[in-house]
Amino acid sequence: MNQSLLRNIEFTALDLETSGLDPNENEILEIAAIRFDRDKILNTYNFLVKPNKPIQPNAQIINGITPKMLENARSLDVILPEFLRFIDGSALVIQNSEFDLSFLLPEAKKRRLSIPTLPVFCTLNMTRKFFPELKKHNLVALRDYFKIEKMNTTSSRHCFHEALDDSFAAMKVFICCIDKIDGWEQEIDKANFHKKGYQLTTDYIRQDWLF
Secondary structure (H helix, E strand, C coil): CCCCEHHHCCEEEEEEEECCCCCCCCCEEEEEEEEECCCCEEEEEEEEEECCCCCCHHHHHHHCCCHHHHCCCEEHHHHHHHHHHHHCCCEEEECCHHHHHHHHHHHHHHCCCCCCCCEEEEHHHHHHHHCCCCCCCCHHHHHHHCCCCCCCCCCCCCCCCCHHHHHHHHHHHHHHHHHHCCHHHCEHHHHCCCCCCCCEHHHHHCCHHHC
16 A cells, blocks of 8 residues: 555644634644544544733634633643644644644743654645635635535534634645545655645744744
């Protein structure tokens, strides 16, 4: 069996909700992931994260996370090590990978946690490459174009960005991209595309501006 073919690989679609856009000033408020292969979802991970600073109202407008929701949340010191174990051994699937990894990787480095070297598929870059006819490539537009349903329609936050639901959408977009190029029989490095050539977590770690 060729372990480098996409049909033989496990993937993890992940998404973060944060208190803002600046990884140097803002914090992770929610972390979620869906582990899957070509045929099915294998496992899920989803937790709110207790921040060190009060969250601003503008963050709540985006993700619907309130201070009350975070009262019993665990700290990133506890969550991040187990999350890194959850994603280990898989290829990552992320909508706008540079944003999420700009938070995730420095937080791991700050805590001296070992960051696994994993392939990274950025669905934002992939759809720009494989679906150039689309005017917008953000997750809201892609969800509409590919007719991706909500993962949990009963959620009280369904009108906001939710990390697990966005992970689900990124997974679905990734599958659409691979189906578009008949990519399941391709080797992992040939199916990947990022305009800056990033293919591994180590490529993102080398960005000095992250640290």
